Amino acid sequence: MTDKTGKLGFGLMRLPRRGVKIDVAQMSQMVDLFLDAGFTYFDTARVYQGSETATRKALVKRHPRDSFTIATKLNTMIAPTARMARKQFETSCKNLGVDYVDHYLLHNLTNGTYKSYERLGLWDYLLDLKRQGKVRNVGFSFHAGPELLEQVLRAHPEVDFVQLQINYADWENPRITSRANYEVARAHGKPIVIMEPVKGGALAKPASEIRALMDDAAPGASYASWAIRFAAGLDGIMCVLSGMSNVEQMTDNLSYMRDFRPLDAREMAVIQRAREILGNARDIPCTACRYCVEGCPRHILIPGVFAAMNKQLVGGQLAEARADYRAAVDAGNFASACIACGKCEDVCPQNIQIIAQLRECADALEI
Template sequence: MAYLGENIPKLGFGFMRLPMIGEEIDIEQTKEMVDLFMSKGFTYFDSSWAYNGGKSEEAMKAAIVDRYPRESFQIATKCPVWIVKTEEEARNMIWTSLERTGAGYIDYYLLHNLGNNRTKYFDDFGMWDYVRELKEKGLVRHIGFSMHDNADALDKLLTEHPEMEFVQFQLNYDDWESPTIQARKCYEVALKHHKPIVVMEPVKGGLLANPAESIRKIFADANPNVSLASWAIRYAASLDNIITVLSGMSTLDQVQDNVAFMENFKPLDQDELAVIEKARQAISEIPSIPCTGCQYCIEGCPQNILIPNVFATYNRKMIYNDLAGAKSRYGLETRMTGKASDCLACGNCEQVCPQHLDIMESLKTIAEELEK
């Protein structure tokens, strides 16, 4: 059965991590990257109103829109309305994006980063009806949303908003069985609702391209001639109902590597999937906070600390030795909720934790390491 975006090549170009010269995007290098990407038949570009303070969307105009026929590519961008205060500001985001990109219309327009306390802003500002109006007027071709939340939240959103045509969420082999990211469960929810998927974070922000030595060896033993990133991107692209798999490429070398293995894309075979499973198992055995994401601890927390999410950010540091990435993700996860340092040590969380975790002590450690 055909689905929206079925014929779009399965590698998309994320404009979030473009090459920089100081505080400015390196437009000339970006043009080279775009030219190579499109010369190999790839067409999908993803940005957001918020990326690089709007410079990402402006780079789309300079590197893509001004240089290629409009029907030869797809522009996707997003509206993160939880960062503004009024409905007028929220609704004006599309006009800013259209002006910055010069695209005339947006092919795939997303309500950006739903989940947790952020979703209510889209409800309060009437964004669900508004994006439908934009589609009716021809300003956007297709409407959907991105989210960072669990499968139950995704199921609720798709049940309440069947008019959404596609979804975008984090999916990679490491997070496939994650109790907090719930990639597999989210994937199954999308299939249940017959919604195609744009995959983000297939390489987990670059972590799966630079894993621990024990993980690298597993892949090198299986095939020493391909990049680590190729395993992660091909894994996501091998799934059914995928519009495209976004890669936030920062260098021409990264584009060259990605297009080399995706130009004539072949899904992973059973032997390759077995290698992925072996790597996933090895990652799970690296010491980390063994939180299962049951969320029992959240309900009784007087400080509204999303404890499983906070633990997941710290596990990024423990498993991948990525302190900078852990701090960045921690900042996003606690932007609108309680921080680890807000813990009152009331003990409500530990009383209900099925894993009997030392939650209060872990929060103290996390505050000391991630809030500096």
């Protein structure tokens, strides 16, 4: 396992699209730029729609297998039985066009999903795959608090690495606990893959007050660069995953990660001030991952509803928020149709109190 500070990983969740289809031509261009710059880590998952197949086309078919490493993930959200869960590995290999996976993860461990990974015996299954040489390293991606992380790492010291949500906005956020989770992983000596360093894109366009601070301190530097450099400067990092969606974002990421320089004391003071400003933010911190959408019995487009509500919460644009809300619920799937079954909250990586938030959205936006 490597421990090269500043290493960049290509997150393949928010790929460029043409309409609903992934734009494989643009993705191929991004893959080539990434490899040419000396980076090798690609991170996909079974539940990232079309991502594994696009990775086969843009990466696996076009480059020698030993010139890159692939991480993909097994998710019980789409596999409620042990048999279905075990089948996922074969499906992933087929989609990717590979006969081994470099990094295989149990996906999105939360207080709600952890039990199903235990119940289905999937930790042992991962180790079996590793013994057979079909997987090189095993790990898990994690979205809960330090107590559960401690419990998981004590129960499964065999894991090679952990994947954690770490960014400057969530460092002390009590719902995400980036710092506390980072410290637990470090205490167990586990290399860390960082996900969501830009918080689902939110830190690429922070509040105007933060933009002004950053523009003043480093004119011309992208706001995403601050977020990624913060994450990449931490000790013990295997890589920082950036979910790049177009060539422009790839070029920007490479410009400061190729010859990486951690944030200095003056820049860290800017981050600290940005954190204070974000502490007063009122928006719903949804990253539009859509994990909650699949299992909702009322088919509520939860991220669409929250994106609409944020227009009202952040910009006070009530008319626009109501128009976006109407578009999100045009199939009759109103926020007020929620039956409070809790399925969405079990899988939400951001630990959002979705039921309560939907009630507020319904009150504000349904007229």
